[in-house]
Amino acid sequence: MNKFLFFLVLMASAASVTSCTQDDPYEEYFNNWMNNNVTPNTSSGNSATTGELASFDVAIDKSTAEPTDVATAYYPDEEDMLENNDFSTEVAIDLSNPVSKTVDGVEITVNGSHVTANHGSEKKVCYVVSGSTTNGSLTILGEKKYAVKLNGVSITNPDSAALNLLSNKRAFVILADGTTNTLIDGVGGSQKGALYCKGKLLFNGSGSLSVTGNTNNGIHSADYITFSKGCNIYVKATENHGVKANDGIFINGGVLNVEVSAAAAKGINSESHIIINGGRTTVLTTGNGAYDTTDKSVKGAACIKTDSTLTVNGGELWLKSTGSGGKGINVDMEANFNGGSVYVVTTGGQYKINNDSSSPKGIKVDGNINISGGRIWVRTSGYNGEGIETKKQMTITGGEVASYAYDDAINSKSNMTITGGYVYAQGQHNDGLDANGNCYIKGGTIFAICSGTPEVAIDANTEGGYKLYVTGGTIVAVGGVENGSSLSQSCYQASSWSASTWYALTVGSSTFSFKTPSSGGSGLVVSGASQPTLLSGVSVSDGTSYFGGLGIYGGTVSGGTNISLSSYSGGNGMNSGPGGWH
Incomplete structure (x- = not known):
């Protein structure tokens, strides 16, 4: 309507x-x-389910164990690797009792508890910093790359940054093994971060670091940031972003926890590429949307935001946004998911002000989305929250993708192509899979569920002159598929289906068992490379679980009642327009 x-x-x-x-x-x-607040749910259609996909949560996890799923580490330059450098000239700084001195060509000056270290043109310098201050700071200057070893340090600066790395050369921040380190800035200063670095910021070591930003960002580099295996870093920002970099963020390992609470703030924010190759990264945002007076538009918070591309090759991402208009991942260009695990939860609804709005999204990408491996689980529960959305093309060739969303579960503004992998898409109040161009299903396993008429489980923009093309794959569609589809691979409709029931779909020698939702669209449509058989009310043991236990491949199936299947040509309810009602 x-x-x-x-x-x-x-x-x-x-x-x-x-x-x-x-x-x-x-x-x-x-x-x-x-x-101009959040619009409540007024939709009459509803599709609900249970299981791990509907219940998993995201919380800060500071435990040191890192996931074993890692990819080859990426460093923009070989010089960014700590092992390729020599920092054998150690200069000790005790912030509990700072002393002005010159040692090994390094000048240390002290003003109260504020310490400035300048190594000029000296090479191989490693500042070993310890002690604590509640009204001080450490500033480092120099013309050559250097290291800062945090060896049990606590810095609170009520007026500005706690650690100010003002050299534009590489800064290796090493967290000494077994140490706990803390950096806290003040309220109302002009600093860009509690930890600010003018050059490349490279984290190493196996100690822990806690950073709190009370004025701007928690950690900010004017260049790029790398995180290496072993680091355990917690960042909290109350006024802006958690981790901010101008030229890229590259997570090769370590444990990174980020919490931000400001309106429209980003947990991890880069103006250039973000690459995830390992480690465990957890980000929580709680701020609502806000009106950007510069861009004259409404913006929402996001756990991860890049103005460029996002690539996930390994490791784990745990992301949760609870404010109105919040997003798990927000990418301006292309997103590539090749491996690793991504878990996203958003609970906020739409944020609206001045006739402009920001809708919650699990994953929002302005360019193409390419998924070739790994696991992606997304759940959105707030009004108008889409699961996975691209403004261009969606291509899935492998991996496990599961989206349980308030609105469309998986949506592409242009073509959607699925040739492999395992895909689960359940729209609580809209379509499961929704392509506003053509939708090509050529392979893989697809389990799609819509909310009910007029929505469909698998939707293409027929009214715009596009079609759904089915030439392969194993398909379960609760709610049918789009009118006018081209079904080169035959589809079949079950005579009936029961809610919250285990079914077994056998195609040739392969059996895919699935649990139907507790509510959903009318009609159950299935398809496979050959004419399938369908059993209802089965028991399943063993096998490989997908979609949080809602699908099982290769299990032992027992019991069940045979369900008759009839030829199906597509269509279940009226066409609903691109993306349904928004």
């Missing part, structure tokens, strides 16, 4: 009510709309 017409109907309904209470849904809708 047209949004404006729907709003008028609600206003008329609200006007006809003689008395309202706090529980009146029309009053809630009216007040939220007029206050």
Whole structure:
């Protein structure tokens, strides 16, 4: 239904009510709309399910054990690797009792508890920093690359940055083994971060570091940042981003936890590429959306934001955004998922102000999305929250992709192509798979679920002159597929289906067992390389689990009732337009 017409109907309904209470849904809708707040759920369709995909959560995890799923580490330059450098000239700085001195060509000056170290043109310098101060800072200057070994240091600077690395050369920050280190900046200064680095910022070592940014970012590099295996870093920012880099962020290992609470703030924010090759990265954002007066647009918070490309090759990403308009991943260019594990939860609804809005998304990419391996799980529960969305093309050739979303589960503005992998897409109030161009299913296993008529489990933009083309793959579609589809591989409709029930779909010698949702679209459509058989009410043991236990391949199937299948040509309800109702 047209949004404006729907709003008028609600206003008329609200006007006809003689008395309202706090529980009146029309009053809630009216007040939220007029206050430019979050629009509540008003959809009548609903598709629900259970299992791990519907219940997994994301929380800060400071334990030191790193995941074993890693890819080859990436460093923009061989000189960025600590083992390729010599920092044998150690200069000790005790912030509990700082002393002005000159040693090995390094000049140390002290002003109260504020220490400045300048190594000039000296090479191989490693500052070994220890001690604590509640009203001090450490600033480093120099014309050559250097290392800063944090050896049990605690710096609180009420006025500005705690650690200010103002040399534009490489800065290797080494967390000494077994040590705990803390950096906290003040409120209201002009610093760019509690830890600010003018040059390349390269984290190493196996100690821990806690950084709190109270004015701007937690950690900020004007160049790029690398994280290596062994580091255990926690960053909290209350006014802006957690980790910010101008020229790229490269996570090769370590444990990184980030929490940000400011409106529209980003947990990890890069103006250039972000590459994840290993480690465990957890990001929580709690801020609502905000109006950007510079860009004159509404923006939401995001756990990971890049103005360029995102590539995930290994490691783990755990991302949760709870504010209105929040996103797990927000990419301006292309996103490539080749390995590793990505878990995303968003719980906030749409943020609306000045006739502009920011909708929550699990993964939002303005360029193409390419998925060739790894695991991606996404869940959105707030109003208008889409699971995985690309403004261009979606290509899935491998891996496991599971999206359980308030709105469309997996959406592409242009063509969507699936040739392999395992794909689960459940739209609680809209389509499962939704391509606003052509949708090509050539292989893989697809389990798609929609909310009910007029939505469909697998949707292509037929009204725009595009089609769904099925030439391969194993398909389960609760809610049918788009009208006018080209089904070169035959599809079949079950005579009936039952909610919350285990089924076994056998195609040739391969059996895919799946659990139906507790509610969802009408009609159960299946397809395979040869005519399949379908059993209902089965018991399944062993096998390989997918989608948080909602699908099993190769298990031992027992019991069940044979379900008759009839030829199916496509269509279940009316066409709903690109992306359904938004």
